[in-house]
Amino acid sequence: MKKFSLIFLFALLLGSTAFAQQKPEMVFARSEHNFGTIKEELGAVTTQFEFTNTGKTPLIIQRVSASCGCTTPSYTREPVLPGKKGTISAKYSTIRRPGTFNKTITVYTNVPDTVYVLTIKGNVIPKQ
Numbered sequence: 001m002k003k004f005s006l007i008f009l010f011a012l013l014l015g016s017t018a019f020a021q022q023k024p025e026m027v028f029a030r031s032e033h034n035f036g037t038i039k040e041e042l043g044a045v046t047t048q049f050e051f052t053n054t055g056k057t058p059l060i061i062q063r064v065s066a067s068c069g070c071t072t073p074s075y076t077r078e079p080v081l082p083g084k085k086g087t088i089s090a091k092y093s094t095i096r097r098p099g100t101f102n103k104t105i106t107v108y109t110n111v112p113d114t115v116y117v118l119t120i121k122g123n124v125i126p127k128q
Contacts, residue, residue, distance in 0.1 A: 022056045023056065024111050025053065026054075026114075027051060027052050029051070037125060038124055038125070040095065040098055040124050040125060040127050044094060046091045047089070048087045048088070048089045049088045055082055057082065058079035059080040059086070060079050061077070061109050062108045064088060070103070073088060088107060092120055098124050098126035101121060101123075102120075102121040104119055105117070105118040105119075106118075
């Protein structure tokens with residue numbers, strides 16, 4: 001019985017180690033977008049950041065936050081299966097915001113100990 005318990009404990013430890021390596025992994029095609037020079041009259045500009053789950057388990061985006069109220073993020077709400085793609089969009093409001101900007105979008109997921117940061121930047125030309 002002691003031998004069986006020892007074998008069972010070893011199998012349990014081995015199995016939990018293998019399970020620990022089974023995690024999602026988010027890889028972005030790019031993490032920064034430069035809008036260049038844009039006109040304030042546009043009202044808003046939008047870009048999308050595409051990512052792939054290169055891990056072994058479904059990727060879940062828990063929340064996405066922008067560094068200011070001028071940027072509105074949206075994202076894929078359903079779990080992204082291994083090998084599949086998802087997107088995070090960032091909409092920047094140009095109204096009453098002339099000049100250069102450099103904003104961040106922070107992405108929180110079920111990837112352990114990892115926070116992703118995306119950047120948008122550009123220069124808004126004021127209305128004439």
